Amino acid sequence: MSDCIFCKIIKGEIPSTNVYQDEHVTAFRDINPAAPTHILIVPNKHIESVNFVIPDDEALIGKLFAVAKQLAEKEGVSESGYRLVVNTGAEAGQTVFHLHMHLLGGRPMRALG
Ligand code: 5GP
Numbered sequence: 001m002s003d004c005i006f007c008k009i010i011k012g013e014i015p016s017t018n019v020y021q022d023e024h025v026t027a028f029r030d031i032n033p034a035a036p037t038h039i040l041i042v043p044n045k046h047i048e049s050v051n052f053v054i055p056d057d058e059a060l061i062g063k064l065f066a067v068a069k070q071l072a073e074k075e076g077v078s079e080s081g082y083r084l085v086v087n088t089g090a091e092a093g094q095t096v097f098h099l100h101m102h103l104l105g106g107r108p109m110r111a112l113g
């Protein structure tokens, strides 16, 4: 989508610190990190949120987890632990409407609630 900030990052039209990219998935460091490791893992295809995932996207969504696992190892948080978060909709705190998975690690996390 032309006015989507993550689509622009994926296409290299605005700067980002990329840590992974292939033909389906891009990962880059969050501009406002909430933990020592804070990476956003996004499908290159513009999908607004989990609400817009279709059956054809299932392999792509699975790939987000495979990339998360790989990046967690690279960041050295696999053993200590990390959190994967997908905010969906305004009430959950989604602010960018291009589906993304947060990979957070490097500090203890509080319980959800
Ligand atoms: P959400 O709140 O939608 O789950 O997460 C959006 C995330 O995108 C936020 O953590 C925010 O800091 C990050 N973000 C927003 N704009 C940019 C940007 O231009 N570059 C990068 N690297 N991260 C961004």
Ligand code: ZN
Binding pocket: 001, 004, 005, 006, 007, 008, 045, 046, 047, 097, 098
């Ligand atoms: Zn987009």
